[in-house]
Amino acid sequence: MHTATLPLPSGDASLRTVVRAQAVPAQRQFDSRTLFGDAQEVRITHFGQEYRLRQTRNGKLILTK
Template sequence: MPLHTLPPLPHREGAARPASTLGQVGREVDSGALLKGGREILIRHAGQVYRLRHTRNDKLILTK
């Protein structure tokens, strides 16, 4: 399933700046595209497994 790039979000005062304004290349992926209706996924990175979890409070938590 291809991931879609979303348009940049407007900057809010006090919010973190988008990666593009920091001179870094980045892309934005909707969490729904990653989770596909589930509450968590496992991500393998550099030989380690991380868990990305969508909480009841509508937060995302990434743990090793």
């Protein structure tokens, strides 16, 4: 979080602190064809754990640990 100290608009010599939230990074988006290519399954490692993401014949996605 970022803070800034600004003078009050009334000309008062007092100062006020304004807290600004950090910018949220943009979400990353991938087309499933980019992830899978010709495969029906991809493996994803997340914090040392392996997950399987696979496509069904009906075009659904299933994520399993």
